[in-house]
Amino acid sequence: MTAKLSLQAALADPAQLSVTWELVPGRGAREKAQEHLVRMAELAAKDARINAVTITDNPGGKSAITAYAMAVEAKRLGIDPLVHFTTKDKNRNALESELYALDRAGIENLLVMTGDYPVKGYAGNAKPVFDFDAVHALRLIVKMNDSAYTKLAPTHFFAGGVVSPFKSTEGETMAQYYKLHKKIVNGARFIITQLGYDARKFDELKKYVAISNLTVPLIGNIFILSLPVARLMNKNLIPGCVVTDSLVARLEEEAAHSNKRELQLERAAKQYAVLKGLQYEGVNIGGHGLDYNDVQYIMEKGEELSANWQDIAAAEFNYPQAGGFYFFEQDAATGLNTCQPVDRRQTGRGSSSLKQSMMDMVHEAAFDQKAPLYPVNKAVARYIDKSWLKKPFTLAEYTTKTITNECRFCGDCAMHELGFICPMSQCPKQQRNGACGGSRDGWCEVYPGKQKCIYVQMYENFKRHGKEERMKEKYMPPCNWDLHRTSSWLNYFNDRDYNNNKD
Ligand code: SF4
Incomplete structure (x- = not known):
């Protein structure tokens, strides 16, 4: 049996598709969710193909046990955690404190994000902090890694960020890609995608990174989609996750079948095959109630299907958003993209104010x-x-x-x-x-249908004067x-x- 590689080593090895498995710590300290996480981490530790378990940080802006606490347990069980490190609930000093704690526990992998807008907690809605954005946090981590800011012993973090190619408008898509530049320049050493089911968009991100000379490994997100969760995502009730009407319709058809769980897992295996075919450096597998056997099936079936990935992409992951923007011209032969960017000279401008x-x-x-x-x-x-x-x-x-x-x-x-x-x-x-990942159809995550995302407005305003590229520079x-x-x-x-x- 081959030895388990660290996430960093697996991402650097062109012969490997790194695998991370997302586990949700859940609310409480001694509840089913935490016991499940510990059991699954123990099994993941024994499987050399799984390089790390991803541990979420208050997803949906709701309180849960800290990712740090469960990451320490996972580490003790022999599997490297990849800790979601979000800036939504903590100011810069609290972030720094948590980084010391993580470093002391020997935890290196961090997925740095702004995080979902906080929602209801004890006695009302929680106060949103957002003292730092993800770019600030990445920069702090770089400075702690080389002691430049702290003048203390260096920390050893391997930090990455998130991008969503699954945006429907030009302004939103470009705001995501411009922020991606800033994340990489300021310290992101790998990038994980948001959730989506459009192979052309996965391909777009890979090609965008290549033509922009952004040398960063990409990890594609695979999420096992059940019908209730798909409906929530379709209604924009889970920020940043895109499920189109046609995919919901497909899941509704499948819901009548007695083997619907098998179909969901098979879809995940097919997504694994497509991401491998697109030469992503890794996959991150997640989904409600996912067991080790499910992850094992996805990896094995995904490998088996990968030779046929282009047919699968065309047949199973062809869910464009209505009128959605793509950065590249479509390749008629594959349904994916050519390397030719679409002509944006006359599009995506705001009206003069x-x-x-x-x-x-x-x-x-x-x-x-x-x-x-x-x-x-x-x-x-x-x-x-x-x-x-x-x-x-x-x-x-x-x-x-x-x-x-x-x-x-x-x-x-x-x-x-x-x-x-x-x-x-x-x-x-x-x-x-730059923009967070939560906007939908140009609207702000927090005020959908009421207020445009400021970075969409900014893109349109700058574009009127041909200055939109500055959004990725400063x-x-x-x-x-x-x-x-x-x-x-x-x-x-x-x-x-x-x-x-x-x-
Ligand atoms: S304005 Fe844009 S960046 Fe700000 S919270 Fe709304 S969607 Fe996110």
């Missing part, structure tokens, strides 16, 4: 370092900063920005970098480096809360804002 144009003009005249008024404004700001005018000036700025952008008084304003859309007031997750540091309730204009001209953040 007066507010936007005026803010651009003000910025270019007064705030930009090359602006004619910049030196004068800097001198005035220096004077105001030390005078009695500081308080009324601050209040005037706050009032103006409250009218134009529902200002939250963070004092570290980055709006001009973000198309004059404020992530603190307009994005429920306060994302400063890293935005986290807010410095030392500046909270101060004037961001004075902070900017007096060199105290995020531009001076040495992070």
